[in-house]
Amino acid sequence: MVLDLACLTAVAQVMLARLLDDAVKQLSHADSSLMIPFIMRLFLMSLSKQLLILLTLIFLIVFSVNFVMSMDNIRSYLQGESEVHVQDTATSLGLSLSPHMADETDPILRTMMNAIFDTGYYKEMRLLDVDGNELIRLTNPDEVRGVPSWLIRFFPIETATAVSELSTGWNIAGTLQVTSNPGYGYLKLYEQFKSTLKFSLLILLGAILLLLVVLRMTLRPLKAITEQANDISAGKFTVIENLPWTREVRSVAKSMNSMSTKIGKTIHHLNLRLDKLNDNLNRDPLTNLLNQQMFNVDIKQALSIGEFGHVIYIKFDDLSAVVKNQGKNAVDALLIDFASQLQQLPFANVRNYRWYGSEFAVQTTDSNIEDITQIAEHIQALASELGQQYEHSDLLHMGIVSYERSSEIERLMPALIEAYEQARLIEANAFYIKENTLSSMTEMSWKATIEQVINTDSAMITFTNQAYNYSDKAKPHLVMREAFTEVRDANGDLLPIGTFFSMAEAFDLVETLDKHIVQKVLDLMAKESNPAPVTINLSLASIASADFRQWLGKAVIQSGLSPALLAFSVTAYAAAKDLDTFTNFSIFVRQLGAHSLLKRYSSDVIPVNLLKDLHIDYIRLARDLTTDIRSNTNKPDLLDIIQEIARLLEVRVLAESAKDEQDFLWLQQAGLFGISR
Incomplete structure (x- = not known):
């Protein structure tokens, strides 16, 4: 009898149900508390796992149907073979018994029947007389040993009975x-079932292994494309060299390469423009010397790192006399000649500046009075030559004034x-x-x-520079503020905070001081x-x-605050001295769930194209860049470029x-992330 469709469907459903049940159990083993349906988990899996499961299920469905049909065909064959066999046996045995039927009690009848019946292929043999009375009956038990009951239930083989007349x-x-x-x-x-199942499982295993290899080869380019996309997002415009052989994936890879190349070229072009604009912004247009803005930045940075040096302030006393005698153009020529000669001074560690009009400055890290005197004498000789001309x-x-770590810039x-x-009282061109x-x-x-501030916990923390996001002009929201430290001396006078931290670094107290300040900020929050x-300022030494990083991690956890509320800041100038250290700290901060920030940022200190390697979240622009923007033709373009590149690098400005x-x-209007007033 042919197995009906309902039986086939039932077997397939049973097998698939068991496979799916096992799959769900394995997927939920890692977290049994998650009651996400299997289908939802399937959608959340990687593409390779989805394809592997899908193709495996398809293979199992096809295999199950084919396997059931194959088993049914074998059953039908065995059924038919059994019917033919018993008919042949009945015919041949009947012919053999016919000569002995004259005497129904002849023992040869039972002997001949036993000889055939003992082979075990028959369930029952009956010899009846002409009136239907049973003469001999031979039977075997119904028990089938070594065969599972479910096989008998799903693939029944009916008993066949053959009849032969004896004469x-x-x-x-x-x-x-x-x-x-x-x-x-x-x-x-x-x-047959065991043999077929064994080879089918081997084929299934081989097919899965082959499928894994093919999927890995096929999906490997997708992994490369994903890595490329992540690189582009991080500001690294890489290109996939080995293009995939699959046509569709190859097309995607080519498109990604094209996009990466174009964005990389755009960034490079913007960087070149930014360098040019930044240089124009930092230089005097007439003499091409660095301007007073750059002098202020340089001297602050020198004091922050404890450099020793001198500043030479140079001022032309009476340029109006030159204008009167030789005209206005002569003054410009004089200033240009002086600046040119100033740049050719034969001294190392010297930077030259033009402030405004007739004011110039020379900064040098030389601390020896004899060296400074020699520089001043060269300038004096230069002034004498120009005076004659x-x-x-x-x-x-x-x-000329010297400076050191403890110097206060307000007194400079x-x-x-x-x-x-004092020099004007000496002689012409004197110093x-x-x-x-x-x-x-x-x-x-x-x-x-410094020790008193730490021991007495007398530092005052105030939250200043509250930056708001104005994307919604009707409801600007606070996105950042700065923890500012105030310290006072024994007389209650406010101390310059930059000098205070610089001196703390000189006495190896800055790490202890930073811990003290950070803890106070966390307690206040x-x-x-x-x-x-909140932005919390730190020193490069910390x-x-x-040890400081280990302490910081514990302090943030113990505070109970969300790490996302904390942005740890270092000045761009300090970070530029050791970019690797700052990068490692930024990575550490991200692992905590907090953020990193570059303070007083300008592209001449750290080029914009290097921001992608620093793993930072914020930059706070130097104040000079955002002051009198419209009065300087270079500032709007420079800020636009910085904002555009920062947006591409996902850095908030x-x-x-x-x-x-x-x-x-x-x-x-420029769309900066936060602006403080």
């Missing part, structure tokens, strides 16, 4: 009935003016070196004050009902310390102290 002469003497034994059919069917012997005077300009006025008066405290006083993001309304409106 003596011309008269019918009786009837022989032979019934087949299905046990042997079941055994053959079971052996422009018929004005008393051209300029120079005031008054000291330079005072030294300049005057003023003793260092830029510090209000001795080094030992600084050390004592923990008391707030709805804390906003972020380079493994902040601007601080945009007090002028026009500057604020421009920055708001």
